[in-house]
Amino acid sequence: MFRACTQRLLSPLLGLLISLPGFAASSHQHHMPGMVMDATGMVMGGNSDQLPEDCQAISAEYEFTVLAGTRFAEPYAATAFGFDQHQWQVKPCSRITINFKNEDDVRHQWMLHGLPKYLYDRGMFHMEASGGFAQTGTFIVPSDNKTYLVHCDIAQHMEKGMKGQLIVGTGSGDLWSIPGVTADFQRERVSLDNGQKIGLLLSALLAALAGFITIKKFAKK
Amino acid sequence: MTRLYQVFILLFLLLIFAALTPWQWYPRDWRVWYADNFGASAFQEQAATIPAISSDNTEEACPPDIKGWRKAQTIAGIDVSASSNCLADNPHAVAAFVKGTNNVGHMTLMKSRLSPDAVVKGRDLDGDGDPDEIHIRLEVFELNGGSPDLNVPVTQYAIAPGVMPGLWVFAPKSAGMSTENFESLVAQPGLRLPSPAIRVEQGDKVIVTLENTHYMPHTIHFHGVDHPFQTASGEGNDGVPVMSEMPVMPGQQRSYEMQPRQAGTMFYHCHVEVQAHVLMGLNGMFVIEENRPNNWVQTFNIGDGFVRHSSVAVKEEYDREYDLHYQDLDKELGAKIQQTNDPRLVTQQIHREYDISQADFEYYTLNGRSFPYTAKDSLIVTAPNEKLKLRVLNGGSEGVAIHTHGHKVTISHYDGVEHPEPARITRDVVWVASAQRVDLELSTVDDGLHSYGEGVWLMHDHQERGVTTDGFGPGGNVSAIVYERFLQDDGWPMTFGMAWKNFLTPGFYQRQEDGSGVTALLPGVEASGPSSWRLFAMAILAGLFVGILISWILKGRSNV
Numbered sequence: 001m002f003r004a005c006t007q008r009l010l011s012p013l014l015g016l017l018i019s020l021p022g023f024a025a026s027s028h029q030h031h032m033p034g035m036v037m038d039a040t041g042m043v044m045g046g047n048s049d050q051l052p053e054d055c056q057a058i059s060a061e062y063e064f065t066v067l068a069g070t071r072f073a074e075p076y077a078a079t080a081f082g083f084d085q086h087q088w089q090v091k092p093c094s095r096i097t098i099n100f101k102n103e104d105d106v107r108h109q110w111m112l113h114g115l116p117k118y119l120y121d122r123g124m125f126h127m128e129a130s131g132g133f134a135q136t137g138t139f140i141v142p143s144d145n146k147t148y149l150v151h152c153d154i155a156q157h158m159e160k161g162m163k164g165q166l167i168v169g170t171g172s173g174d175l176w177s178i179p180g181v182t183a184d185f186q187r188e189r190v191s192l193d194n195g196q197k198i199g200l201l202l203s204a205l206l207a208a209l210a211g212f213i214t215i216k217k218f219a220k221k
Numbered sequence: 222m223t224r225l226y227q228v229f230i231l232l233f234l235l236l237i238f239a240a241l242t243p244w245q246w247y248p249r250d251w252r253v254w255y256a257d258n259f260g261a262s263a264f265q266e267q268a269a270t271i272p273a274i275s276s277d278n279t280e281e282a283c284p285p286d287i288k289g290w291r292k293a294q295t296i297a298g299i300d301v302s303a304s305s306n307c308l309a310d311n312p313h314a315v316a317a318f319v320k321g322t323n324n325v326g327h328m329t330l331m332k333s334r335l336s337p338d339a340v341v342k343g344r345d346l347d348g349d350g351d352p353d354e355i356h357i358r359l360e361v362f363e364l365n366g367g368s369p370d371l372n373v374p375v376t377q378y379a380i381a382p383g384v385m386p387g388l389w390v391f392a393p394k395s396a397g398m399s400t401e402n403f404e405s406l407v408a409q410p411g412l413r414l415p416s417p418a419i420r421v422e423q424g425d426k427v428i429v430t431l432e433n434t435h436y437m438p439h440t441i442h443f444h445g446v447d448h449p450f451q452t453a454s455g456e457g458n459d460g461v462p463v464m465s466e467m468p469v470m471p472g473q474q475r476s477y478e479m480q481p482r483q484a485g486t487m488f489y490h491c492h493v494e495v496q497a498h499v500l501m502g503l504n505g506m507f508v509i510e511e512n513r514p515n516n517w518v519q520t521f522n523i524g525d526g527f528v529r530h531s532s533v534a535v536k537e538e539y540d541r542e543y544d545l546h547y548q549d550l551d552k553e554l555g556a557k558i559q560q561t562n563d564p565r566l567v568t569q570q571i572h573r574e575y576d577i578s579q580a581d582f583e584y585y586t587l588n589g590r591s592f593p594y595t596a597k598d599s600l601i602v603t604a605p606n607e608k609l610k611l612r613v614l615n616g617g618s619e620g621v622a623i624h625t626h627g628h629k630v631t632i633s634h635y636d637g638v639e640h641p642e643p644a645r646i647t648r649d650v651v652w653v654a655s656a657q658r659v660d661l662e663l664s665t666v667d668d669g670l671h672s673y674g675e676g677v678w679l680m681h682d683h684q685e686r687g688v689t690t691d692g693f694g695p696g697g698n699v700s701a702i703v704y705e706r707f708l709q710d711d712g713w714p715m716t717f718g719m720a721w722k723n724f725l726t727p728g729f730y731q732r733q734e735d736g737s738g739v740t741a742l743l744p745g746v747e748a749s750g751p752s753s754w755r756l757f758a759m760a761i762l763a764g765l766f767v768g769i770l771i772s773w774i775l776k777g778r779s780n781v
Contacts, residue, residue, distance in 0.1 A: 070472035080436035104472035184369035207764025215772035
């Protein structure tokens with residue numbers, strides 16, 4: 001509940017903050033190691049051998065196949081795009097290989113944010129596959145327990161379902177609006193939740209008791 | 222105690238209960254009725270006087286050109302001419318559009334933010350030194366759309382300070398993020414209103430592939446462009462869902478084919494539920510340039526305006542060329558994609574609830590911006606004794622009456638068809654109906670007819686609503702014909718009247734709620750859930766009611 005409140009308060013502030021022009025200036029793209037780009041898509045920030053500073057060795061190897069497309073929106077109401085899976089769990093300091101297969105005829109992305117910037121340009125591992133193509137990329141996560149945002153950054157793809165989370169270790173708390181995992185932050189409340197229902201029912205019962213007793217006493221006179 | 226008294230108390234409790242029932246749970250008609258008869262549900266204190274617009278948060282008029290985009294440069298062997306306006310088009314993208322994204326190097330492509338297959342230029346079929354096989358890929362982007370997590374629009378594009386209506390646009394297939402960077406909510410410069418002008422050469426074998434990256438179905442109809450009804454393989458090619466083909470669904474793509482035999486300024490737009498989709502921004506200029514040797518045309522002109530690499534035929538006759546795309550927007554329509562994140566509800570709202578016959582239009586844009594933002598990239602910059610070509614498209618739903626201060630323009634083409642020279646009309650107000658195009662010749666010879674001399678000459682739609690933004694002026698499609706002598710180094714015009722700083726604040730164009738809608742009459746009701754104290758009080762009252770009733774019934778029984 002506390003988290004919900006702070007997020008509710010913070011999100012417009014954050015929105016304002018990050019839309020300040022100063023934050024928007026440095027958007028130059030660079031040619032750099034770990035980057036592959038052609039008509040089938042691209043992989044940026046790939047890293048299969050450089051250990052994060054806080055890791056002694058690779059703790060585990062993971063290989064995930066991630067499918068993307070409109071068909072994965074079907075299980076979730078109010079979405080239009082999706083991944084076949086929206087949550088991945090790995091150990092700290094593990095090496096992760098993603099086989100990203102795009103089943104649609106338009107571009108999709110599997111983009112991970114929040115990695116250490118000394119190792120990953122802008123803290124990103126970014127895969128983009130053109131319609132019908134697949135990309136493979138590898139990255140290594142640091143040692144801290146953290147939940148990383150995974151999304152497709154094509155306008156409205158994240159908003160309409162292409163959002164997931166990579167949980168490293170125990171994670172740092174679920175993100176909002178991940179299909180099949182968490183609710184939308186801004187979803188309109190059409191019904192009361194169970195806690196509220198019980199609270200209201202209890203209040204009503206107490207009031208009924210109070211009314212009953214008052215009248216009974218009053219009527220005795 | 223009399224029975225009447227008991228009934229009275231119970232009724233009284235019921236009445237309070239009813240009064241406490243949250244507005245959100247009332248049927249909409251009741252809410253309207255209540256608001257009509259009793260006014261809004263919440264008292265809102267009015268300020269004694271309307272405070273002056275604070276100019277503390279004045280935006281920077283013209284940001285410095287850090288990346289050096291304005292100067293003339295040669296990129297990948299393509300000459301990109303200098304751009305006089307404050308915000309210049311990305312020269313790397315211009316070069317990639319001219320040469321083809323398949324023919325430029327990695328660095329140029331990265332700086333252009335384009336996909337390697339955005340504009341693929343193939344063989345020279347007629348052997349005249351320029352490519353004639355052109356494969357263009359378009360995507361669909363939502364700007365200022367809704368989000369399940371933020372209560373500000375996402376992939377933002379402001380048409381004026383603080384004005385961010387929901388928009389849909391076509392854009393060349395890009396690579397990477399839709400925003401400037403991960404920390405920003407602002408759309409990258411290649412994604413903006415209007416849908417960009419497309420240029421091909423007469424006789425080119427053109428394939429336009431629509432990759433529908435949006436969550437709604439779309440098509441493209443090439444209005445005025447010579448194209449067959451069906452493609453060579455028998456697929457629909459006119460873009461009309463009720464006539465020629467099924468729409469392109471989200472995540473799908475379709476290719477349109479054409480080999481235009483006639484040159485001229487044409488039009489393209491989505492043909493799905495046109496009364497809403499075209500108005501949302503899915504329309505752009507489509508120019509077929511005359512066939513000339515060594516004619517490498519700039520396939521896209523992002524944001525329209527100044528053409529940094531004009532075609533051979535245009536350069537033969539004119540000193541500069543500008544694409545001018547006028548469009549009006551309906552605030553209420555644009556808001557529909559921001560009010561809910563559910564694609565089913567958006568579809569219902571836009572295709573079924575929206576009634577264009579009851580609509581009015583609040584925003585009037587030139588090249589996707591309204592004054593004062595038009596001064597950033599849509600000034601018509603010129604010098605004495607020049608001849609300019611202005612290609613004008615009205616992509617909006619109302620006509621525009623374009624008036625050029627200080628000049629009389631000559632109409633050389635109507636809807637892409639050349640008008641015989643002796644019959645040409647020279648005038649200072651040019652009417653352009655919806656979807657029409659005119660090519661204007663602007664002469665800056667100071668003869669008292671074509672030009673009255675140098676200056677900063679206003680240019681605007683002379684239907685007065687066209688110079689407003691949500692009813693506030695100066696706004697709308699106001700721009701200017703500016704002579705170089707009257708242009709500052711940074712591309713901003715020298716002006717001698719009122720300071721513009723107030724116009725560069727978001728507050729200037731924010732209209733207070735005017736009581737025209739239910740939401741406005743009952744502030745906050747539609748957006749927020751019922752307050753918890755209200756629900757709690759309701760529960761207490763309901764409990765009291767039941768408790769007292771039972772108590773009395775039992776007492777009645779025991780009395781019998």
